[in-house]
Amino acid sequence: MKKQIEKNIKSLLHSIWKSGDMAISWTKTSIPGKRTPFFIKNKNQIDQLVFDTFCAVSLATYLTEFNRKEILPEDFKGKLHITCKPCDARSVMQLFSDMQVSEELVNLIVIQCDGIADESKLTKIMSGYVSNIEEENDRFICKGIGGTEKSVPIRDCWLDKCSDGKNCDLPYYYGYYFVGNETEYRKRISNLLHTKTDLVQDTMSPKELKKLVNKELSSCIRCNACRNVCPACFCSDRCVFEQPKVNVKYLDSEDASKNNILYHMIRFNHVAPNCTGCGECERACPMSIPLSMFYKYFNRLMWEEFEYKPGKTNSERQKLLSYHLGEDLV
Amino acid sequence: MASKKLIYLFPCLAEKRKKVLQKIEQEYPEIKIVPIICAGRFNTDIALKLINDGADGIVVLGCEPGDCHYREGSAISERRFLLVKHTLKAFGFEEERFQALWHKPSEVKGVMNELNLFMEKLASIEQKGVEE
Ligand code: SF4
Ligand code: SF4
Numbered sequence: 001m002k003k004q005i006e007k008n009i010k011s012l013l014h015s016i017w018k019s020g021d022m023a024i025s026w027t028k029t030s031i032p033g034k035r036t037p038f039f040i041k042n043k044n045q046i047d048q049l050v051f052d053t054f055c056a057v058s059l060a061t062y063l064t065e066f067n068r069k070e071i072l073p074e075d076f077k078g079k080l081h082i083t084c085k086p087c088d089a090r091s092v093m094q095l096f097s098d099m100q101v102s103e104e105l106v107n108l109i110v111i112q113c114d115g116i117a118d119e120s121k122l123t124k125i126m127s128g129y130v131s132n133i134e135e136e137n138d139r140f141i142c143k144g145i146g147g148t149e150k151s152v153p154i155r156d157c158w159l160d161k162c163s164d165g166k167n168c169d170l171p172y173y174y175g176y177y178f179v180g181n182e183t184e185y186r187k188r189i190s191n192l193l194h195t196k197t198d199l200v201q202d203t204m205s206p207k208e209l210k211k212l213v214n215k216e217l218s219s220c221i222r223c224n225a226c227r228n229v230c231p232a233c234f235c236s237d238r239c240v241f242e243q244p245k246v247n248v249k250y251l252d253s254e255d256a257s258k259n260n261i262l263y264h265m266i267r268f269n270h271v272a273p274n275c276t277g278c279g280e281c282e283r284a285c286p287m288s289i290p291l292s293m294f295y296k297y298f299n300r301l302m303w304e305e306f307e308y309k310p311g312k313t314n315s316e317r318q319k320l321l322s323y324h325l326g327e328d329l330v
Numbered sequence: 331m332a333s334k335k336l337i338y339l340f341p342c343l344a345e346k347r348k349k350v351l352q353k354i355e356q357e358y359p360e361i362k363i364v365p366i367i368c369a370g371r372f373n374t375d376i377a378l379k380l381i382n383d384g385a386d387g388i389v390v391l392g393c394e395p396g397d398c399h400y401r402e403g404s405a406i407s408e409r410r411f412l413l414v415k416h417t418l419k420a421f422g423f424e425e426e427r428f429q430a431l432w433h434k435p436s437e438v439k440g441v442m443n444e445l446n447l448f449m450e451k452l453a454s455i456e457q458k459g460v461e462e
């Protein structure tokens with residue numbers, strides 16, 4: 001079925017392509033389970049695109065760069081087609097409603113998705129290098145070092161967000177193409193359990209939590225990967241941490257772990273109103289820091305305090321930026 | 331244990347607030363007063379930085395939402411302040427360390443009462459920290 005979907009994406013792109021368009025999608029790399037973002041700049045590149053269970057990268061982030069004209073080819077004068085899983089589509093919606101990218105320029109192609117696998121989880125299960133991966137129903141048949149073969153359930157390799165299903169809902173938006181069977185997809189996600197999220201913040205006392213946060217963040221090397229990959233963190237060169245001229249130097253403590261904590265506190269404080277919980281920050285982190293313990297807290301907070309779910313529509317203004325006299329405060 | 335506390339107060343600069351600020355200066359000499367234009371202009375990143383650097387408490391003093399000279403200023407900030415409290419909580423700081431007080435500029439007694447409560451709360455946090 002995946003193959004069919006991939007074919008449909010390609011034929012859709014062929015049929016709507018006009019000269020001067022551009023598309024962002026995924027393609028293969030030399031590593032069996034890794035897919036990399038792929039920029040299609042002319043029509044005959046379309047056939048190189050790939051969609052399968054390993055397309056974990058969210059392409060929504062590129063739209064923030066698109067806005068700054070960084071990734072555009074010189075002769076771009078048409079539309080930007082972007083292929084998205086439903087969860088990434090919500091990140092795109094949030095960028096629309098934050099007015100970070102113009103809706104007229106973007107053509108959204110949402111793809112039916114039934115769980116995406118994280119290559120690093122598979123590598124861990126296989127304890128090392130994987131030379132070949134075949135997909136059979138709901139299992140991966142992997143070849144490891146020395147020709148050992150192992151069959152791994154796909155479910156065990158799922159991204160964190162795929163297993164709790166909170167991110168799978170489609171946005172309320174009229175203008176996307178859906179590749180796959182939309183009714184079938186809606187039926188699948190309506191069956192997913194929307195359980196309450198259990199978070200460490202609920203059970204731990206401040207002191208214990210402080211210890212845990214200290215421990216987890218002490219390995220942060222402040223490489224900025226989490227910031228750069230985040231579709232909600234779109235200030236780019238205007239980020240507070242990179243202002244040479246402002247009077248406040250935020251990360252100037254001699255104690256590196258203090259700087260790390262402040263870095264993440266400020267970052268989450270900024271992105272909380274528009275974080276869709278896409279999990280890209282955690283996926284991109286080279287030190288495997290469990291950042292989900294923070295963004296999940298804020299996702300829940302936004303819903304409980306403001307009944308606001310980032311990325312639900314293309315026009316709802318986030319509650320921390322807009323206020324009308326007479327409106328309820330919280 | 332009477333350790334010296336580090337507390338910052340950010341009052342909005344309404345003309346009539348002078349009286350209450352004088353009073354605070356007299357009664358709580360340990361509070362550092364940093365005037366800002368409007369409570370809505372308060373940069374919450376600063377609060378996070380100060381608390382992370384070891385400040386015991388941050389108080390922002392502004393006009394009641396709806397009463398603000400800059401109309402929505404204090405209303406929007408009330409939402410942002412809620413977020414700051416939760417950011418503190420998510421990272422293992424006591425959310426009580428950050429407090430916003432909303433009062434008319436001429437109000438003195440109400441401000442002093444709430445400030446007193448705030449100081450008591452800080453003391454009990456410290457007490458708990460010692461006990462654990
Ligand atoms: S990606 Fe990881 S290591 Fe890099 S700054 Fe973010 S948390 Fe720190
Ligand atoms: S903070 Fe993390 S989960 Fe939230 S939008 Fe950014 S990358 Fe996604």
Ligand code: SF4
Pocket residue numbers: 227232233234235236238239240241266267270271
């Ligand atoms: S950390 Fe804050 S200022 Fe920096 S890019 Fe992210 S949202 Fe913008």
